[in-house]
Amino acid sequence: MELDTRATGATGRRVEQPQVWKRFKKQKTLHLFVGLGMIFLLIFAYTPMFGILMAFKSYSISTGIKGIFTSEWVGLKHFDEFVNDYQFGTIVRNTLMLSFLKVIFAFPAPILLAILLNEVKNMKFKRFVQTISYLPHFISWVVVGGIAFAFLSTDVGMVNKALMGLGLIDKPLDILTNPDYFWGFAVGSAVWKEMGWWTIIFLAAIAGINPSLYEAAQIDGAGRLARIRHITFPGMKGTIVVVLILTIGSILGGGLVGSNFEQAFLFGNSINNSTSEIVQTYAFKVGLRDGRFSYAAAIDLVQSVISVVLIFSSNYIARRTSGSSLF
Amino acid sequence: MNRNKGKKALLLSLIVILAATLLSACSGNNEGNKGSTNANTASPSGAASESPANGGKVKELSLFIDMSWYPVKEWKGPVAEKITEKTGVKLNVTVATDDKQLPLMIASGDLPDLVFTNANIDRLSDSKLSYPWNELISKYAPDFKIDKTRIAIHTMDDGNFYTVRNAFATQEEMALNKYAVGSDGNPGIAVREDILKELGNPPVDTIENFEKVLGMVKQKYPDMIPMIMDKDWIEQYFLQQLGVEGLLDGWYERDGKVDYAIRQPAMLEFFKFMNRLYREGYILAENFAYTNDQIDDQYATSGKAFAHSHTVSVADTDNIKVKDAGGAFTFKMLPSAISSKTKAVSSGLGFAGTFITKNNKDPEASIKFLEFLASDEGRKLTMFGVEGEHWTWNEEGHPDLKYDPSDADFVNGNGIKWWYLYNDGVMEGMLSYVPGAQKTQALMERKAFTVYKPELGLIQLQPDSEEKTLKTKIDEMIKNEKVKIYLAKSEQEAVVNYESMVKNAEKIGLNRLTDWANQTYQKKKDLFKK
Numbered sequence: 001m002e003l004d005t006r007a008t009g010a011t012g013r014r015v016e017q018p019q020v021w022k023r024f025k026k027q028k029t030l031h032l033f034v035g036l037g038m039i040f041l042l043i044f045a046y047t048p049m050f051g052i053l054m055a056f057k058s059y060s061i062s063t064g065i066k067g068i069f070t071s072e073w074v075g076l077k078h079f080d081e082f083v084n085d086y087q088f089g090t091i092v093r094n095t096l097m098l099s100f101l102k103v104i105f106a107f108p109a110p111i112l113l114a115i116l117l118n119e120v121k122n123m124k125f126k127r128f129v130q131t132i133s134y135l136p137h138f139i140s141w142v143v144v145g146g147i148a149f150a151f152l153s154t155d156v157g158m159v160n161k162a163l164m165g166l167g168l169i170d171k172p173l174d175i176l177t178n179p180d181y182f183w184g185f186a187v188g189s190a191v192w193k194e195m196g197w198w199t200i201i202f203l204a205a206i207a208g209i210n211p212s213l214y215e216a217a218q219i220d221g222a223g224r225l226a227r228i229r230h231i232t233f234p235g236m237k238g239t240i241v242v243v244l245i246l247t248i249g250s251i252l253g254g255g256l257v258g259s260n261f262e263q264a265f266l267f268g269n270s271i272n273n274s275t276s277e278i279v280q281t282y283a284f285k286v287g288l289r290d291g292r293f294s295y296a297a298a299i300d301l302v303q304s305v306i307s308v309v310l311i312f313s314s315n316y317i318a319r320r321t322s323g324s325s326l327f
Numbered sequence: 328m329n330r331n332k333g334k335k336a337l338l339l340s341l342i343v344i345l346a347a348t349l350l351s352a353c354s355g356n357n358e359g360n361k362g363s364t365n366a367n368t369a370s371p372s373g374a375a376s377e378s379p380a381n382g383g384k385v386k387e388l389s390l391f392i393d394m395s396w397y398p399v400k401e402w403k404g405p406v407a408e409k410i411t412e413k414t415g416v417k418l419n420v421t422v423a424t425d426d427k428q429l430p431l432m433i434a435s436g437d438l439p440d441l442v443f444t445n446a447n448i449d450r451l452s453d454s455k456l457s458y459p460w461n462e463l464i465s466k467y468a469p470d471f472k473i474d475k476t477r478i479a480i481h482t483m484d485d486g487n488f489y490t491v492r493n494a495f496a497t498q499e500e501m502a503l504n505k506y507a508v509g510s511d512g513n514p515g516i517a518v519r520e521d522i523l524k525e526l527g528n529p530p531v532d533t534i535e536n537f538e539k540v541l542g543m544v545k546q547k548y549p550d551m552i553p554m555i556m557d558k559d560w561i562e563q564y565f566l567q568q569l570g571v572e573g574l575l576d577g578w579y580e581r582d583g584k585v586d587y588a589i590r591q592p593a594m595l596e597f598f599k600f601m602n603r604l605y606r607e608g609y610i611l612a613e614n615f616a617y618t619n620d621q622i623d624d625q626y627a628t629s630g631k632a633f634a635h636s637h638t639v640s641v642a643d644t645d646n647i648k649v650k651d652a653g654g655a656f657t658f659k660m661l662p663s664a665i666s667s668k669t670k671a672v673s674s675g676l677g678f679a680g681t682f683i684t685k686n687n688k689d690p691e692a693s694i695k696f697l698e699f700l701a702s703d704e705g706r707k708l709t710m711f712g713v714e715g716e717h718w719t720w721n722e723e724g725h726p727d728l729k730y731d732p733s734d735a736d737f738v739n740g741n742g743i744k745w746w747y748l749y750n751d752g753v754m755e756g757m758l759s760y761v762p763g764a765q766k767t768q769a770l771m772e773r774k775a776f777t778v779y780k781p782e783l784g785l786i787q788l789q790p791d792s793e794e795k796t797l798k799t800k801i802d803e804m805i806k807n808e809k810v811k812i813y814l815a816k817s818e819q820e821a822v823v824n825y826e827s828m829v830k831n832a833e834k835i836g837l838n839r840l841t842d843w844a845n846q847t848y849q850k851k852k853d854l855f856k857k
Contacts (some may be wrong), residue, residue: 060791061434062455086804086831154613177616269616270810277807288430290799291450291791 055079055298061291078298087277095278095303098260099251101187106257107247109195111240114202115228130203133196141262144189148267152176152185176267179275186263186276194257201243202236209235241324249311252279252303279303385411386692390418390748393429393444394679396559396620397422397745398735404742405713410705416696438684441693443748445492445679450790452481452489457682459487463694471698479854480676480781484789491701492677496752498779506725507756509639509770512678513671514563517627517642517658518634522548534568534600534666541609544633553609555632557624558617562601564636569597570668575809576802577674578783578844585783585848586841589805589832593668595825598812602821605813615810624648630656639663639759639769643733651736660765663772671776674783681748700749710754712743725757732758733766785851786844797840801832 024031050068055078057071082088113133120126136144151159154172163169175181213231222230247255254260261280268276279299287296319325390402402411402418411417421439423429429447432438433456442451451457461478464471476497481488494510501507518531522544531537541553562575572579573588581591588594604610617623627635628648635641635658642658649656663669683693699705711718711726718726730737738744744758761767788795808828815821829837 062453062791064436086834087807155611174612177613269618270807271612271616271814273807273810284427285803288427288434290796290803291430291433292796293434 052297052301054294055301057294059294059297061293074294078295079302081295082299082302087282090274091277091279091282094264094275095252095260095280098183098186098264098278099254101183102190102257102260103247103251103255105187106191106194107244107255109191110198110256111202111236113195113199114206114236115232117199117203118206118232119224119228130196130199133199135196136193137197139193141259141266144193145266148176148185148189177269177271179272182267182272182275186260186267190254190257190259190263193259198243198256202239205236205239206232237322238324241318241322242326245311245314245318245326248314249307251310252307385415385417386689387417387419388441388687388689388693388696389439390420390441390443391429391432391439392420392422393426393442393447395423395425398739399742399745402742404740405716406708406742406746409708409713410699410746413705413708414692414696414699416692436686438686440684440687440689441748442682442684443679444682448490448492448680449788449795451682451684452483453790454485454487455685457489457684458687458690459489460491460683460694460697461487463683463690467691468694468698471694471701473701476854480785481680490680490682491749492680493747493750494679494752494755495675495677496756497781500751500753501756501774501779504724504753504756506723506760507753508759508767509774510678510752510755510759511638511640511766513639513770513773514560514567514636515639515641515663515766515769516554516564516634516636516661517645518661519656520659521656522633523659531661532665534565537661537665538603538607538609541604541634542607545608548633550631552611552626552632554604554634554636555623555626556610556614556636557638558614558620558622560637561614562597565600566597567671568664568666568669569593569600570666570670571597572670572672573674573783575805576798578786578848579672580780580783580848585786585844587801587832587837587844589829590837595822598809598821598825599818601813602815602818606816606818612814615813627658628652628654630654634661639773640733640766642765643731644735647731647734647736660769663769664776669776670778671773672778672780672783674780676781676784677752697749700746706747706750706754709746709748710744710750710758712741717741717743725760728758728761731764732761733764782848782852782854785854786847794840794843797836800835801837801840804828804831804835 053068056073056075057068058074058077059067059071061067063071085091117126117130120129139147149157151157152173152175154160154174154177157172160169160172164172173181175185209231213235214227217227217231243256250256250258252260254263260278261284264276264278264281265284268281280303283296283299283303286292286299315325315327400420400422402420407418418441419439426446429442429444430450433447433450438456442457444451460473464473473491477491477495478488480495481491483489494512496507518540523529523531523540526540526543526547529536529540529543531540544551544553566574571588571591571593575588577588578585579588579591605612614623623632623635623637624645626632627641627645630649635645637644639660642660645658649658681697683690683697687693700709707714707726711728712730714720717730718728721727730743732738732743744755747755756770759766759770788798805828808824808831812821812824812828815824
């Protein structure tokens, strides 16, 4: 009996193996590409993960990489310290607010722009708008910081000067320093910078819709808005869901438009600190400036765990409600 | 077919090479990290410059300066050339872009040969990162003599000392030399002489009168900013006028016990005063957000501000800049003391120190280089310039300078003073002795009301200790919260914010820190009593 199964198993394998091998050989080049990507992930994404150990240990940088393993275990001490930090509430609130505001305002923006652009019949104008709107994507945040100062500073800012000159305001707006303006400014500048870029992916989705659907709808008497609602929008749905899931997975980094860290780091200062300090900048400060790697690792780990939970739950919800999902 | 095979082979080898570079880059990193613990691994930049060093001629060492404002960024000019001539060492200088660069270099193990820092002295005083000077001196430079006080100040718990700060002088040393009036690193405020005159020369002899003058400026010149402050010199002058001892992040002593400076009674008065300046519109809110130390200079020298808060040399420096730009106005220093409460406590152990890192490729040349800088010749050369060309020695005991030490362009261009990787407070104090200069006057006034309590400076934190973490957290909290007090909408709000700041500090663990500080203080305070 045993012999039998072994024999059949062996013959089965003998039949299968050449086939798998054959297919593998056929796709050799592709596999090499995939393999390279895997090696990359293994080295740069998975290997460094052992550093998470730091979060549960009392690690000092002067002990080198070895120290990660040899240093003393302290359990959840660093997590406890973070939760009891006097700024904990503020930092977490800022991170969540900035992230959710970005999803609410920055996620629909490129979808809307793509639909609007799709309706533009003048090709020259369409291309012009597209170019103008995606150019800011290529400007680094540091440069945006400089531009923002030139436009918005209370003393030399162009916008303030113009508004004052027109008599619309009698005191310059302290957009760059007032804590009340920070979230609005951050979301606005992120939308300005990234909207055009993400429009491209949605325009591509629209381009994939069969034109005959539009023709048929037109014959049936559907107006422009009805066509957008019943053809363009459903045609984009798959793309929208995938992008939304990715967005929610990276929500704490700013989602689609990213840049929570860059903005908080570059536009944050000691005056607007109460709204601009977020988990990432805080971890960066205590980690690198103060050299407390264990504590910083613990802070970032908390954030990563929240992100993982968010990506799984959004994926689950998307699968249940729309049928399309990442995995 | 054959060609196809060749292509495939090429592709395959390409991939193998790519993968290999990926892996080797990774292992290279690991070696770099080991470098921090292994003395023999040179930094990448060091490796490139090693060949000329071995050639027996001029040795090139890399130096990192951990101060983003450092005015001298290259090893050039007559002073640098002279030092190279005397020591055979040339420095390849990098100036920090921000305060996180050095911590990052420590973390990555990518330290240069030498590091000059004031903010990270605790952290670099670690045998894993730096060579102890005492070891190097006994091995390579037995004639390099450093006095006991300086050694004692810098000796860490492990019994080694890793640097000696510059700009330090004991009270006796300062008292012995009357021409050592003090260094640039002291606060001062300059005001527009012409505007003061137009206002009818109102007296600025008390804090209240100074506020009144600012009010007059605001009323008569609504387009002008009454006072602009350098980002690093916002508090110091007024802290002293209001009788606060120490700075916001330091210790003060009362009846033999030490406590954190924010808890002394005079501190609240200081905060109320600063808040009043803001509420009256005498200072800009933006001023607290400047990350660039040039903005205030531009305001002052372009004639858009009445008062300029910076160091004791601010009037002289601004005047030279205004004159060079063809301006027609001048600045005048406010007296160093405009209050009966004025007090300056010098608890300083000096300013910054040089570290010889474990990555150093030639510790022998490095310690000998510092030995030269520490010699009488070396200290005078770095501080005053080339003898004969820049100064001659006056028999009275001070240099006769052939240039104006407040002329920043000249001083920086010639590399005078800024290579003070090893120097002392007396030498530096003499650079400020220019009969007739406003700075000299301000410093001499200052010397009169300065009290020396260097034993407070001995409350030093050990790297990676719990107290260091506590203090860093408290200081960081103060940095965030103090702005809320300055910019409060009413005095009441300012007081509430002040109280909540102190409470936060206590919540973080200020009492524990103070207990520790008192213990350390009691242990070490006798060091200066002989």
